[in-house]
Amino acid sequence: MKVARNINGLIVNITNSVPNMEYKCPVCGDSLTRNFGVLKQYFSHFKGTGEECELKYKIFENGESNLKDSDLDILKREYYDKKFEGISTELSDYKSDEGFFLTEQQKSIINSTEDKIVVSALAGSSKTTTMYYYCKARPCKEFLYLVYNSSMKKEADMTFGKLRNVEVRTIHSLAYKYVGAFYKDKLTFNYGAIDIIKDLGMRWTDQEIAIKVGLMMKEYMLSNVMFLAS
Numbered sequence: 001m002k003v004a005r006n007i008n009g010l011i012v013n014i015t016n017s018v019p020n021m022e023y024k025c026p027v028c029g030d031s032l033t034r035n036f037g038v039l040k041q042y043f044s045h046f047k048g049t050g051e052e053c054e055l056k057y058k059i060f061e062n063g064e065s066n067l068k069d070s071d072l073d074i075l076k077r078e079y080y081d082k083k084f085e086g087i088s089t090e091l092s093d094y095k096s097d098e099g100f101f102l103t104e105q106q107k108s109i110i111n112s113t114e115d116k117i118v119v120s121a122l123a124g125s126s127k128t129t130t131m132y133y134y135c136k137a138r139p140c141k142e143f144l145y146l147v148y149n150s151s152m153k154k155e156a157d158m159t160f161g162k163l164r165n166v167e168v169r170t171i172h173s174l175a176y177k178y179v180g181a182f183y184k185d186k187l188t189f190n191y192g193a194i195d196i197i198k199d200l201g202m203r204w205t206d207q208e209i210a211i212k213v214g215l216m217m218k219e220y221m222l223s224n225v226m227f228l229a230s
């Protein structure tokens with residue numbers, strides 16, 4: 001599950017979640033474990049529970065769920081089966097490195113001659129793979145592949161590392177290269193409680209609060225959660 005409810009009852013995406021905070025399933029209300037690995041980030045129920053919560057949540061993503069378990073079969077049929085009814089995948093003559101045929105949609109993206117293209121697709125539908133072949137098909141062009149955080153960069157590096165014409169960067173590191181470097185003395189590692197007190201016009205007796213503000217800023221700004229945990 002990519003989302004959970006925080007202690008205030010608000011829906012939080014896994015990528016906006018923080019360590020050491022309590023998160024609950026939006027469907028059943030059970031406590032969730034926060035898994036923030038290099039390859040996958042997700043909330044999960046404890047072993048053996050919550051198998052159907054994810055499906056229920058997807059169905060009622062935009063509303064509150066008051067479903068009974070007995071409703072689930074009907075919903076599966078009414079929503080899921082109908083949603084994918086009549087969808088068939090046409091394969092093209094475009095082959096992947098492993099010899100699999102890519103789809104017609106992927107081929108039309110890879111062979112596009114437009115200046116700008118926008119690809120909108122569901123999670124897990126091979127967007128990254130398609131981008132890989134798009135870049136591979138244009139060895140004389142240079143590509144910049146931007147990701148949100150360093151966990152995603154590690155994942156993207158495994159794919160795009162095979163190509164010489166693609167540079168994978170986090171948005172942060174790109175901004176740092178051109179803008180942040182000029183302000184490096186003001187970035188969080190060198191920005192302590194004393195600076196916070198001065199800049200916010202706080203009283204010197206509020207040092208404890210300033211330290212907490214500093215920690216919060218660091219958690220917010222560091223995209224590498226693995227680093228924080230250690």
Ligand SMILES: [Zn+2]
Nearest residue numbers: 025028050053
């Ligand atoms: Zn649940």
